[in-house]
Amino acid sequence: MNLRKKIILGLLVIIVFQDAIAKGKQIDMDSTSVKFEWNFYSSPFTKSGMTPEENNQIDEMAEFISKFPNDTFLVVGHTDSRGSDEYNFKLSTIKANLIRTLLIERGIDPRRIIAFGCGEKELKIPNAETELEHEQNRRVTLEFYIPQEVKKIKKKRKTR
Numbered sequence: 520m521n522l523r524k525k526i527i528l529g530l531l532v533i534i535v536f537q538d539a540i541a542k543g544k545q546i547d548m549d550s551t552s553v554k555f556e557w558n559f560y561s562s563p564f565t566k567s568g569m570t571p572e573e574n575n576q577i578d579e580m581a582e583f584i585s586k587f588p589n590d591t592f593l594v595v596g597h598t599d600s601r602g603s604d605e606y607n608f609k610l611s612t613i614k615a616n617l618i619r620t621l622l623i624e625r626g627i628d629p630r631r632i633i634a635f636g637c638g639e640k641e642l643k644i645p646n647a648e649t650e651l652e653h654e655q656n657r658r659v660t661l662e663f664y665i666p667q668e669v670k671k672i673k674k675k676r677k678t679r
Contacts (some may be wrong), residue, residue, distance in 0.1 A: 528563055535558060548663045551637065560635065577618065577621045577622065577625065578625065580618075580636075580661060581621075581622050581625035581626065581627055582620060584622065584627050584631070584632075584661075584663075585626070585627065587663060590631070590663045591631050591632075591633065591663070592595065592627075592631055592633070592661060592663045593633050593634075593635075593639075593660075593661070593662040593663070593664065594618045594619050594622070594632060594633070594634040594635075594659060594660075594661055595611075595615055595634075595635060595636070595637055595660045595661075595662065596610070596611030596612060596613070596614030596615035596616075596618075596635070596636040596637070597611055597614075597637060597638075597639070597641055597643075597656060597657065597658050597659065597660065597661050598610050598611045598614075598636075598639050598641075598657055599639065599642070599651065599653040599654075599656040599657050600639045600642060600645075600653075600656065604638060604639070607635075607638035607639045608638040609636070610638075610656055611636025611637055611638050612635060612636030613636070614636065614659055615634035615635055615636050615659060616634050618659050618661075619632045619633075620655050621636035629664070638675075639656070642656045643655045643656050643658070644656055646653065668678075
């Protein structure tokens with residue numbers, strides 16, 4: 520992982536903790552889960568359609584995951600709000616499964632990667648109007664959990 524990504528990652532963790540503290544929450548470092556996000560905007564979501572930059576991002580993601588051998592990761596596909604709920608759910612599932620497959624091909628244990636799609640249920644920009652705003656809604660998120668938090672993943676998976 521390059522220095523820029525490490526800095527961004529560190530800042531993201533700080534922001535998550537500062538937000539929790541500001542809301543008066545106690546932070547238990549042994550039960551913390553953190554969401555990291557990688558965005559793929561232009562890819563048709565096939566292996567052959569991925570750009571070198573996107574492949575590099577998958578490499579970085581695999582490298583990051585390998586540094587946490589006891590944790591479970593959740594890969595979640597998201598779409599924008601255009602299209603039917605059924606179509607968006609299927610598309611988001613395809614995106615998540617592709618990223619999971621690519622991570623497994625890079626040596627990540629498949630038992631540690633759970634993938635699913637949530638369609639348009641978690642829009643970053645709920646009332647997106649411009650193409651740039653829609654692009655921000657089309658993404659794949661990577662969340663990681665310590666072993667004790669895996670039950671939350673399963674519960675979360677059922678509610679999406």
